[in-house]
Amino acid sequence: MKKRKLVSVILAVAVVAGTMVGCGSKDESSNSATPKKELDKSPITLTFFTADTTDDMPFTDDVAKEITKRTGVTLKITHPVGGDTQAIPLMIASGEYPDLIYAKGDTGKLIDAGALLKLNDYIDKQGDDLKKLYGDQLKRLKYSEKDPSIYTVGTYGVSSAPWDTSGTLQLQNGVLKELNYPQVKTLDDFEKALKDYKAKHPDKIGLSLMGSDWRWLITVGNTAGYVAGYPDDGQWIVDESTQTAKYKFTDPKLKDFFKWLNKLNDEKLLDPESFTQKYDQYIAKLSAGKVIGIADSTWDYGTATTSLVGAGKEDQTFAKLPVTLDANTKCPALKDYGFGGGWGIGVSANSKNKDRAFQFLNWMASDEAQVLINWGIQDKHYKMENGKRVVLPEVQKQKNTDKDFGKKTGVGQYVYPFPERGDGAKDSTGNYYTTNSPETYTANYNKAEKETLAAYKVKMWPDLFPTPKDLGGVSKHGQAYQYNIPSDSDLTVIQKKCDDYTQKAITQAILGKPADFDKAWDEIQSTLKSYNVDKANEEMSALVKEKMKLWN
Structure with missing residues (x-):
């Protein structure tokens, strides 16, 4: 739900056949570390592949230059091209x-x-x-019970604070205002708001989804789970009391959400382009203020929000709402997952620069680095005022209105997926490591957001939601989507097949006739059975049990 948690997609890839070559033994790789010495600042270029961006990152912004100045390291960053999911298998096949x-x-x-x-x-x-940053959470970096080695560090904050949320569904603030701020807590409430507003503004688009690419999992699949009251475990529903997991698209509560979308589509309240539009088209619609409601995460549509604020169209930004199936379902938006530990940055076993690569990762965990990557450069991006770090006003304005702020300045650009303290953690001066705090959130809400929150008699968006305590406290298993699945497991292959199928089949069911929906859902369940989804449930349940034993 928060940006740090909201990438909840397992991008499983096809298994690459053939011989794996030239990788180096993982058993011999941990014995070459020499005792710590003074930071080597001699110039060096380290190559870095990140699977989680499609944008070029030239490492020439102000923060990148400062990182190089302090460490000697310049990163040459590469990424998959055009949504390619074969980059890692091809690396393995080549040994490079x-x-x-x-x-x-x-x-x-x-x-x-x-x-x-x-x-x-x-x-x-x-x-x-790294030991200082992770503290007693270092154990969560262990790979498995059978192999308790640590191969990666980073990805998501060690600490978290319930200061922001995307909610489950969103409506324009101006829509709520015109409707005199009705309570919008259930799907029926949301549907009524769509109908009432669209009746007055027939030129507007009702609910728009981004369902033509991998974001189907974000705006359709994940939303279905949240609306049903399930925390974010990717494609899984985990029951900690029984230590079991099941593939979530077999759950009848999710059927209710998809059936609701089917109804909206039949009533012309669902954007007819929801499953065909490209991402830039979707963002353009949002940026133009054409869409009444969405089902998305702030990190995914944030550029539209920034564009709207920059254009003075605050009323057309989106309110974050705790929408669920019914009044008895708790919205899981503020669930505290703890530190997941599953994903992170690793050092190549055959790298010629092992020591410098590790030294760089360790430096990125230092207080010096954490302040730099989150706040930027003192007196250029922030200042010290009565012992407190404060973002410069002109920088904050740019951050609020320029969608390319991070790319231009580097501020916040190198937090993820490197080691990070996370929201709520403070350094020895009593300052937060991140720029986020309750005060900064409330100060930087736009005018329309402040009006909406005041109308609902709360100060912050999270005030509308069940608290982490209400949701059972810290997760004991983390988040299932972050688990590293053994390559010899049937789970990866089965889930990939199920994911590809459900995205197409559920989309077809949503766009079909309401009279045919139940039959379509039954066929989906029958097909998943034929794909051996029960076997996948067993293997994921085993991983949940292992993780809970390893951590607890």
Whole structure:
């Protein structure tokens, strides 16, 4: 739900056949660490592959230059091209790797191929900053009960604070205002708001989804789980009391949400382009203020919000709402998952720059680096005022109105997927490591947001939602979508097949006739059974049990 948690997609890839070559043994990789010495600042270029961006990152912004000045390191950053999911398998097949690799859900493939360095010895001898950052959460970086080695660090904050949320569904603030701020807590409430507003403004688009690419999992699949009251475990529903998991598209509560979308489509309240539009078209609609409601995460549509604020169209920005199936379902938006530990950046086992690569990751965990990557450069991006770090007003204005702020300045650009303290953590001066705080959130709400919150008699968006305590406290299993799945498991292949099928079949059911929906859903369940989804449930349940034992 928060940006740091909201990338909840397992991008499973096809299994690459053939011989794996030239990877180096993972058993010998942890013995070369030398005792910690003074930071080597000699110039060096480290290659870094990140699976989670499609944008070029030239490492020439102000923060990048400062990182190079302080460490000697320049990053040459590469990424998949055009949504390619074969980058990691192709690396494994060739045996050629960058110095640093962020593989997301494909991390297990690299480990099984012996492509990643074991970091335990490095952390023990040279990793003071990493040990300080992770503290007692270091154990969550262990790969598995069978192999308790640490191969990666980073990805998401060690701490979190319930200061922001995307909610489950969103309506324009101006829509709520015109309707005299009705309570919008259930799907029926949301539907009524759509109907009432569209009746007055027939030229507007009702609910628009981004369902033509992988964002189907964000705006359709994930939303279905949230509306049903399930926390974010990707494609899974986890029951901690029984330590079991099941593929979420077999759950009848999710059927209710998809059936609701089917009804909206039949009543012309669903954008007819929801499953065909490209992302830039979707963002253009939102930026133009044409769409009444969405079902998205702020990190996905944030550029539209920034554009609207920059154009003085605050009323057309979106309110974050705790919409669920019914009044008895708790919205899980503020669930505290704890530190997941599953994904992170690894060092290539055959890198010629192992020591410098690890030294760089350790430095990125230092207080010095955490302040730099979050706040930028003192007196250029922030100032010290009565012992407190304060973002310069002109920088904050740029941050609120320029969608390319991060790319231009580098501020916040290198937080994810590197090691990060997270929201709520404070340094030795009593300042937060991140620029986020309750005060900064409330101060930077736009005019329309402030009016909406005041109308609902709350100060912040999270005030509308059940608290982390209401939702059962900290997750004991983390989040299932971050698990590194062994490459010899049937789980990856079965889930990939199920994911590809459900995206197409559920979309067809939503766009079909309401009289045919139940039959379509029954056929989906029958097909998932034939794909051996029960076997996948068993294997994911075993991973949940293992994770809970390893951590607790």
